[in-house]
Amino acid sequence: MEDKNIQMQIDALDKKLDLILGYVHQQKLQANMVEDLVGDLSIIGKDAYDSTVIELDKRQVEIDPSELTGLAVSVLRNIGNIKTVMDTLEMAVDLGKEVGPIANEVIIDFTKQMNTLEQKGYFDFIREIGPVIDNVIKGFSPEDLKELANSIVSILTIIKEMTQPEVLNIMQNAIKAFNSMETESVPSYSVWKLMREMNSPEMKKALGYGITFMKNVSKDVDIKE
Incomplete structure (x- = not known):
């Protein structure tokens, strides 16, 4: 019985030893991967550094190490401000994503409305107003416009009286009578x-x-x- 217990303990120790060996092997693989990555990054960083130095030398740019140090200190000192700017930029991007569809709908509605106005002839009417204004400017002097401004109340009063139903009926009857006449064969x-x-x-x-x-x-x- 004791031999059986001892054998069971030995088997359990073998299993734990296998787990430990597997863990050590996995850690070794990860360490090798990290070493390979560090080596690759070192090569890339060295190449980038050499390329940067060559490019700066071609452009005759000199960098003072103290200035780089000061820049690094300024960046570290303003990490809070940089984070605030990044948060503001992120909020602006989110706002743009939300406002974008609304702006598209507004532009589409505005385009449809402009198309409707164009089909109704509003734009053609506005274009034809230009020559009318030119003729008015050519036909009236500034003094005429001043006199018109002084008499505008009387003119509007006359127009108001002319738009009365009785007056309009008389004018309409007169126009109908004139149109019904044959001016060339008046007896x-x-x-x-x-x-x-x-x-x-x-x-x-x-x-x-x-x-x-x-x-x-x-x-x-x-x-x-």
């Missing part, structure tokens, strides 16, 4: 024919309009005088 009227037409209801109504209009105009002139 001639003698004095006797004119007298006969004066007795017609239409002419009497027209004369009534004309006389009433003239009386009202004369009344306003008297009031102003």
Whole structure:
């Protein structure tokens, strides 16, 4: 029984020894890998250093070791500020990622709106306004514009009165009557024919309009005088 226990302890020790040997072997492999990496980095660093020295020599750049030391000290002293700048830059990048899709949507909507306005003819209308403004500038002097500015209230008042429904109806009827006339084949009227037409209801109504209009105009002139 004791021999069996001893054998079990020996087997357990063999297993632990195998684990220790495996761990040592793995550590040795890692150490070799680190040594190889350090060797490669040393070669690369030496090549980079030699290339940098050659390039600086070609460009006649001299570096003072004390300046490099001062630069390193300044960098170490301002690590907090550098970290703040990097955090700000990271925030700006994140903000750009969030704002980018919104800006794209705004640009797309603006482009669609401009296309709609162009199809409706807004831009063509704006382009045609230029010659109108040029003609106005050529046709009116600065003094004319000053007089227009002084009379603008009266002009707007007249336009306001002309836009009354009654006035617009009369103007529309007059335009329709004029358009319906054949100016090239207007009949001639003698004095006797004119007298006969004066007795017609239409002419009497027209004369009534004309006389009433003239009386009202004369009344306003008297009031102003």
